[in-house]
Amino acid sequence: LGAVALVAIGAAAYVAMNPPVVTQTTTVSTTVPTTSIVTTTVPTTSVVTTTVPTTTVITTTPTVTPAGTITMYVEKGWYAEEEEAKKWLATMFRRETGISIELTSLSQEDVLKKTAAGAMAGNPPDIVFCTTLSWMQDYAWKGWLEDLSEFVDDLKKLEVPDWAINAWKWADGVKKKQILAGVPYATDNIPFHYWKDLLETAGMPSSPQEIPTKFDDFSNFWREAQDKLWQKDPSMKDKVYGIGWPSMGGIGVNPGDGFQQMVHIMFWHGWKLEFDNKGLINLDASGNRDALKKVVKWFVDTYNSGYMPKGIMEWGSPDNNKAFNSKSVMSVHNGTMSIPLYWYGQDKTVYFDKTATLPRFPSLTGDRGIQTWEVHSWMVFSAGKNKELAKKFIKWFLQPDIINAFLKTTGGRFYPISRVVLESDTFWKDGKTDTGKKDPHLPTVYEMYENGPNMPNPQHWFSHPWSYLDAYPMQAPHLVIEKGYSVDEAVNEVMGKWLQAVKPYQDEIRSW
Template structure:
């Protein structure tokens, strides 16, 4: 009788899908929203009868953990990959399952922002499904503006104004700072420099991605101003120790008034301090020559080693569906969906902060979608750190970085 009962239970478990488990790795800022993920994943489990094991990783450790797993052929069934070159890099190494056929036949494909597809493409084949996107902006604390006698409805628009505002706000003795400069050995530093580089009229690589393009007067001017905000003017906490995620949390506690942020910042800063709702805002980041932003976000990829590729695609398309994104926006108000229909139909369309985002998005450039990008990014991080630590002059650091980038790209 016991054997019969056990057999019946096992059959029921198999029918309900409890015998199958998918693993998904979630990295970056959205990993912090664990409660929301639990609700969304539970909805998938109930609809498809498949268990999902979720692992959350912070941005600082996620890349190394994912690469180690993929190299060993022991990756998850589904993973987040940064739109900053990760997907073509992983695809070139043969670590990812091509998704071209699934994407061609998926109902949501026409709704994905068209400028996102190149970030997940390698050799004309798509290996990732863009899940959320963003463009970097100036995130600022309105209360700290008011306390410094600044108009919170008139954020700085130029580099000169950025410095002026930051100096008025900064009181280092009280550990109050005007602007947060990212100088850690992470992608945040590359993104920070790129914001200033493109705002100065420069660019990272040539249009064909064949060689470095930042060792120019524009690139040098950007490097000097970006590092001088911390070194010369002292308006930032120690940039070697902190980056934009830290500054967002400091902003929530009224310690840093301005930093690079984006649509992902809204739910996170409000989670850090619910009382800051309505007391922060965003604006186009101050620029020198031209408005500038850097496009970012995450895509969902299926590792080649996954034994559950079909079910992994079910989860990827479920997470990127119209209904799930609408629930996410209703509950969290961000980040920015990769789906145009959600952007238009959700409450985002009426939010003044999101109006700034949609106006800024056309100025956003993508990080080079080439396999060598992670190595290039590392050279930018080293360049910035060498200047911040006074180990090299800006002129020396940018020349060495450009030479190293050209070597990475095979320039002879």
């Protein structure tokens, strides 16, 4: 079945009509179910019409001689459609090439554990996708990853921007050279959501266009909203807070969303990205310490003044979602579009009428504030027994129609990094249109991507291991609030630690 038929019927729908035959390993089962599970909470993003009968699909499926098997580890999706789409990829790839895929779908944490264990034992998977792998530069440093530079021309044809390709150019400490460690195909930004109905209850403006764009005014807007909400409804006092960002937990484990949220505020206060001729970042660029000091002071003042929940100091990646969905906070900065997409499945009134997403970020001056983008890729392991077959999968996958159909099954959680894919489907610009209402969430991603200013996510600042888990900027507010440091002392200490952590790698790369 070719790409045209794919677009006509959609990935999840195809699986519903043609259950995959490939073996899948999960934590509870070793075989793919014989029937597809397609929920009604997050509808499939493709439409099946009576003009594409099942018999047509069956009769146009080619027969290909078996040509080997690749081992693939993938991060488990949030929605049933995502899992079905992965099975569909495996089925379609086998039918078109004869190459089977042994598919293992696991949680983020388990993908990392299983991948690292296999690599250390000399028996890694052939190919992997996991969002958290975007900060695993030590895999490349140890020589575990295959150089995928052969796909740069394919990416250029898809109009993948240079900054997205460069984000995956990592240092191989064994070969002592830079490699393309992954083949990027998707991205996500860090959207800002808020409860419109809580603002309306407080008597505050609720349209995205009415919210201030200068950072000080922006911050004070949410303070005022909390004050007025508590005055209007005293039962909400100490239960609903104006500011639910940035999360400050997970240091040493998985700082996730919080680190990315804090980096945005650093950018909005003047943090700069400066690189040398080896592509190595200068963390201590002029003005960066001052920017971080301003952010730490703002956070400490806001927290101590009672405009953030006390628990925010320990929030990990899931906790801001929980706080927002329970209406414990009026506003939140999140790692993906998972919050509104949750409500799209649970209650479309909340999605379309009671919540909104900002189409631009604030800054000190009121100009469009910087937003960062995380780039997601396929990675191939050098010791993979069938790595050449894995490369054939990537070559096959890099077809606009296949990428588009696959990403649409995420409902908008991931976004095409390819301009060709992006412009091929109005979904990426218009979002959810099934109710006849204007989508207040997904189109903001398109607007922000188009209008910028865009910067790579902190995971992509480094071509070498860089102590992501230590989340050094996030440590500074903890030092001030919990240990009595001054803001200057806290910032100077964490910056010193961060610089020392990356110095050995940068010195080694400079010697190549």
